[in-house]
Amino acid sequence: MADFVLELDRVTKRFGDVTAADDLSLQVAQGEFCALLGPSGSGKTTLLRIIAGLELPDSGRVLINGQDVTRLPPYARKVGMVFQNFLLFPHKTVAENVVFPLRMQGAPRERQKERLAWALKLLRLEGLEDRYPNQLSGGQQQRVALARGLIARPALLLLDEPLANLDRELRKEMEVEVRRYQVELTTPFIYVTHNQEEALTMSDRIAVMAKGRFEQVAPKLEVYTHPTSPFVAGFVGHSNKMSGRLTALDGSRARLDWQGVEIAVPSPARAGVGDRVDYFVKCEHMVLRSPNDPPEPELANRVPGVLRDVIFKGPNADYLARLDNGVELTVTDAVTMPSIRRDDPVHVAWAPEAGQCFAAAG
Structure with a gap:
């Protein structure tokens, strides 16, 4: 038995002058939920299509359970797929839509019946077997698409932004449900999304993509709290970016001249005094203080300003200083x-180690 269900070995795909997948390697284990997270055009959907067999890489290999499937057609890969637009057959009932992959495989009728009952129960679609897609809610249609992707018990399930067309409340509900299905089945899920909240909510591990490359592949908490590149630091979570030149280095800390304000930052790798750096601090790692509040040694950075606005977001608010x-x-x-x-005077305070510092590009 292979150690990994999915292995990508230096996969590259070009479309003319655009490199959509640039020498990508990735391993996904049994039971793992891996999100491919990135902005539009980062290459995540192209990579998913290569795994599914809908695109042929220019170089590299795709292995599923140790078997090289790079040249195999989609139906021979034991991979299920769920699309953004569901792609349900409008003229077929829920039961006919769900069981369709098994019928295409020529599965015996008893096996189709048994698997259909299993999928309908898992996805809470019992009682809806005879309805047509236009008689279902958005959430029900999404569950039908998931049931169809899972009914053949694939080695791997690929999901291409499947919640993008749902309203916010339904999407949040489905995030929890999709995660529950995956944990219950232990089937590896590869989930493409540009929505970092989805990726952080559902996945075990996140592969952050930009311009056809993996910027960081790590457990989701590590990606969020310890980004390893300026792109990840700026893309995952909501951060304040401060750019300037280093004025001093002192062990694990450095001093940064940030537009006339000197602040303490972690000493960046590959940067020295006089070099430009970018410093990212997540918004929730900063605090507001009144100018009369006593200094707090752990919050070594404290800069004065004025509160310009408060944006209410329910239990939290964004304070713009x-x-x-x-x-x-x-x-x-x-x-x-x-x-x-x-318009009150305020101080914004934070610990230097609350953020990440990187040598500026160029």
Whole structure:
């Protein structure tokens, strides 16, 4: 038995002058939920299509359970797929849509009946067997698409932004359901999305993509808290970016001249005094303080400004502070600051190690 259900071995795919997949390698184990996260045009859907057999790579290999399937057609790969637009047959009932892959495989009628009952129960579609897609809600249609993808018990299930067309509340409900199905089945899921909230909610591991490359592949908490590139630091979560030149290095910390304000930052790799760096701090890792509040040694960075606006977001709010150097920072915190109002003087404070510092490109 292979150690990994899916192995990508230096996969490359070009479309003219555009490299959609650039020497990509990835391994996915049994029971793992792996998200391919990135903006439009990052190559994530192309990579999913290569895994599915809908695109042929220019070089590299795709292995499923140790077998090289690079040149095999989709139906020979034991892979299921769920699309963004569901792609249900409008003239077929729920039962006919769900059982379709087994009929295409020529499975015996008893096996079709048994698997259909299993899939309908798993996806909570019992009682809807005779309905047509136009008689279903968006969530029910999505569950039908999932049932169709799972009924043949694939070695691997590929999902291409399957929740993108659902409204926000239904999408959040389906995030929990999809994760529950995956944990129950232990089938590896490869989930393409540009929505970082989806990736963080459902996945075990995230492969962050940009311009056809993997920027970082790691457990989701590691990607969120310890990004390894400026792209990941800026793309995953909501961060304040501060750019400037290093003025001093002192062990694990450095000093950064950030548009006339000197702040402490972690010493970046491959950067020295005088070099430009980018420093990213997540909005929730900063706090607002009144100018009269005493200094806190653990919050070594403390810069003065004025509170310009408060954007209410339910249990949390974004506090927008305009600093004395003219830059605006966003602080995300619970709505527990009634004493600080718009146009009040404030201090924005944070620990230097709350963020990541990278040598600036170029």
